[in-house]
Amino acid sequence: MAKVILEARDVVKHYPVTKGLLQRTVGWVRAVDGVSFSVEQGKTLSIVGESGAGKTTVARQILLLEKLTSGSILFEGTDLYKMSPAQVKDDYRPKVHYVQQNPWSSMNPRMRIRDVVGEPIFVNTKQTKKTVYTEVGKLLDQVGIDTDGMTRYPHEFSGGQRQRIAVARALALNPTLLILDEPVSALDVSIRAQIMNLFKDLQSKFDLSYIVIAHNLATVRYMSHSVAIMYLGQLVEYGDSEALFERPLHPYTRALISASQLTLPEDSEGKAQQIILTGEMPSPLNPPSGCRFHTRCTEASDKCSKDVPEMRKVGKQMVKCHHYD
Amino acid sequence: MSNIVLQVEDLHTSFFTRAGEVKAVDGVSFYVREGETFGIVGESGCGKSVTGLSILRLLPEPAGQVVGGKIIMEGKSLLELNPKQMRAYRGKMISMILQDPMSSLNPVYTIGDQIGESVRLHQDLPENMVEAEVIDALRLLRIPSPEMRAREYPFQLSGGMRQRAVGAIAMSCRPRLLIADEPTTALDATIQAQYIALFEDIQEKTNVAIIFITHDFGVVARICDRVGVMYAGKIVETASTRDIFKNPKHPYTKALIQSVPQLDKKDERLFSIEGQPPSLLRLPKGCRFYPRCTVSMDICKEQEPPEVKIGENRSVSCWRVK
Numbered sequence: 001m002a003k004v005i006l007e008a009r010d011v012v013k014h015y016p017v018t019k020g021l022l023q024r025t026v027g028w029v030r031a032v033d034g035v036s037f038s039v040e041q042g043k044t045l046s047i048v049g050e051s052g053a054g055k056t057t058v059a060r061q062i063l064l065l066e067k068l069t070s071g072s073i074l075f076e077g078t079d080l081y082k083m084s085p086a087q088v089k090d091d092y093r094p095k096v097h098y099v100q101q102n103p104w105s106s107m108n109p110r111m112r113i114r115d116v117v118g119e120p121i122f123v124n125t126k127q128t129k130k131t132v133y134t135e136v137g138k139l140l141d142q143v144g145i146d147t148d149g150m151t152r153y154p155h156e157f158s159g160g161q162r163q164r165i166a167v168a169r170a171l172a173l174n175p176t177l178l179i180l181d182e183p184v185s186a187l188d189v190s191i192r193a194q195i196m197n198l199f200k201d202l203q204s205k206f207d208l209s210y211i212v213i214a215h216n217l218a219t220v221r222y223m224s225h226s227v228a229i230m231y232l233g234q235l236v237e238y239g240d241s242e243a244l245f246e247r248p249l250h251p252y253t254r255a256l257i258s259a260s261q262l263t264l265p266e267d268s269e270g271k272a273q274q275i276i277l278t279g280e281m282p283s284p285l286n287p288p289s290g291c292r293f294h295t296r297c298t299e300a301s302d303k304c305s306k307d308v309p310e311m312r313k314v315g316k317q318m319v320k321c322h323h324y325d
Numbered sequence: 326m327s328n329i330v331l332q333v334e335d336l337h338t339s340f341f342t343r344a345g346e347v348k349a350v351d352g353v354s355f356y357v358r359e360g361e362t363f364g365i366v367g368e369s370g371c372g373k374s375v376t377g378l379s380i381l382r383l384l385p386e387p388a389g390q391v392v393g394g395k396i397i398m399e400g401k402s403l404l405e406l407n408p409k410q411m412r413a414y415r416g417k418m419i420s421m422i423l424q425d426p427m428s429s430l431n432p433v434y435t436i437g438d439q440i441g442e443s444v445r446l447h448q449d450l451p452e453n454m455v456e457a458e459v460i461d462a463l464r465l466l467r468i469p470s471p472e473m474r475a476r477e478y479p480f481q482l483s484g485g486m487r488q489r490a491v492g493a494i495a496m497s498c499r500p501r502l503l504i505a506d507e508p509t510t511a512l513d514a515t516i517q518a519q520y521i522a523l524f525e526d527i528q529e530k531t532n533v534a535i536i537f538i539t540h541d542f543g544v545v546a547r548i549c550d551r552v553g554v555m556y557a558g559k560i561v562e563t564a565s566t567r568d569i570f571k572n573p574k575h576p577y578t579k580a581l582i583q584s585v586p587q588l589d590k591k592d593e594r595l596f597s598i599e600g601q602p603p604s605l606l607r608l609p610k611g612c613r614f615y616p617r618c619t620v621s622m623d624i625c626k627e628q629e630p631p632e633v634k635i636g637e638n639r640s641v642s643c644w645r646v647k
Contacts, residue, residue: 190581190602193584197597259515261543262543262570276515276522280485
């Protein structure tokens with residue numbers, strides 16, 4: 001088995017809701033409520049969910065931008081939240097990088113591309129400008145940007161090119177793990193495929209691990225080795241990507257897949273099989289009792305509204321649903 | 326067959342900038358029938374939104390101007406109407422839904438006020454009737470407890486509900502034509518599926534003609550009857566949704582459909598179109614897709630392909646298609 005790069009164990013994040021002059025805590029927003037997963041070297045894990053599911057909070061926790069309420073995150077076996085600041089700076093930060101969704105807001109418009117991409121190297125090593133710029137040239141070459149562009153500014157590039165530049169910056173320190181937050185959703189259809197192929201090429205070339213945060217399942221299927229489906233702060237299904245798409249177990253996973261399937265207008269059979277959920281995701285301030293999905297589930301029974309289902313192994317997946325008890 | 330509600334013929338819209346004339350829409354023709362949904366699909370910058378704005382004459386003038394062509398709505402030429410006559414069309418005969426509901430709603434007025442605004446403007450009704458119309462519009466969009474929602478402000482609604490409220494404003498005067506510009510893009514997958522199903526239902530009830538502008542082929546497949554694929558200011562292919570998916574003719578359409586990752590098949594490598602769309606300031610001399618096309622010929626570089634009709638309801642602009 002491949003080496004585990006990152007492991008999350010029962011990660012929880014609750015935000016206090018305060019009220020009044022004394023800022024008394026009157027409730028908790030359960031943004032992330034007991035999430036566990038692991039990422040192996042050279043593999044991709046996708047975390048999928050709708051807005052408000054808590055997927056970005058998890059990503060921020062991995063990046064140490066958010067404290068844990070409880071649980072732990074291990075990077076190559078070491079507990080992140082027990083590292084000293086110096087250890088984080090020297091051993092963790094250079095190895096984990098973040099690529100944001102929007103290539104328009106993730107770059108300083110007043111910096112030249114060679115400085116945008118070179119910044120991590122300047123900050124973390126003591127190399128001369130000249131050697132850094134040579135390095136930047138190589139990085140840009142790897143992501144398919146012409147090195148003539150080095151002295152240009154971000155606004156001179158198109159969206160797809162900028163996302164390539166953002167990837168070059170993330171690769172600058174030879175990381176082991178990249179966190180990709182909706183890496184292609186801001187791009188045009190014809191450009192998306194180019195960027196997704198680039199991610200795959202880089203992965204096999206450098207044995208990179210990815211954590212992809214996404215809502216588009218077709219993208220996820222193409223990119224990932226394992227998938228975690230999140231709903232209202234919890235994982236509802238988690239496992240091998242192939243198995244999960246071949247045989248989705250949780251009713252929510254099935255609804256998501258149905259929502260992303262291509263159904264032609266005259267395909268009445270396909271239309272009839274479409275699952276259209278009613279209602280919206282409830283507030284994480286006051287999550288429903290029992291199974292958190294029962295308010296929208298098409299197969300909910302009495303038990304679902306009373307008892308909290310446990311995560312259990314069914315085939316190659318883990319699923320949190322009473323139907324598999 | 327049902328009546329044609331809107332006919333656009335050889336529409337040219339340009340933006341006059343310091344850098345020169347940007348031909349955002351460069352000879353676009355299509356029509357949409359009663360109760361039908363016509364999709365305009367394309368990447369950003371291809372001119373699909375400008376086409377929508379040209380129909381409503383909401384271009385940012387004086388920079389943006391319709392420089393040629395005809396827009397005919399049920400016998401009336403919209404481009405010849407004076408501003409006052411045009412105002413009577415907007416919201417009453419033609420209405421529009423935009424992508425981001427939060428920026429199309431006014432945060433300091435209640436939902437009811439905002440729907441009522443268009444009802445009061447276009448229909449001469451006593452105040453108590455206006456309220457009934459408002460509730461009716463909310464009900465048409467299946468917003469639960471409409472009486473209560475009408476008194477709420479946009480911030481009190483979720484994203485999906487806000488987009489329904491925008492839909493209620495658009496449908497409040499029962500328009501003949503609805504232009505929906507990426508209405509589902511800002512919504513989550515399961516909410517998107519709800520919204521699309523809702524629109525099919527509304528169309529059945531009101532027989533409204535819909536122009537659906539989007540970049541998402543998944544959405545096109547679900548809601549559109551016919552589709553026009555736009556590239557760099559031109560519609561390169563028009564066909565029924567089925568033909569677009571099953572038997573695309575234009576190399577751009579083919580490539581786009583191939584490059585969309587699909588759930589039911591897992592490829593090792595995605596097909597991708599190399600390069601980027603051309604700048605509208607410096608269009609290539611021949612076919613606009615020529616620099617990225619994999620099956621181009623000599624003639625493609627020199628001359629623009631004419632629009633060729635192949636069969637009923639189907640036309641393609643490509644030298645390869647005869």
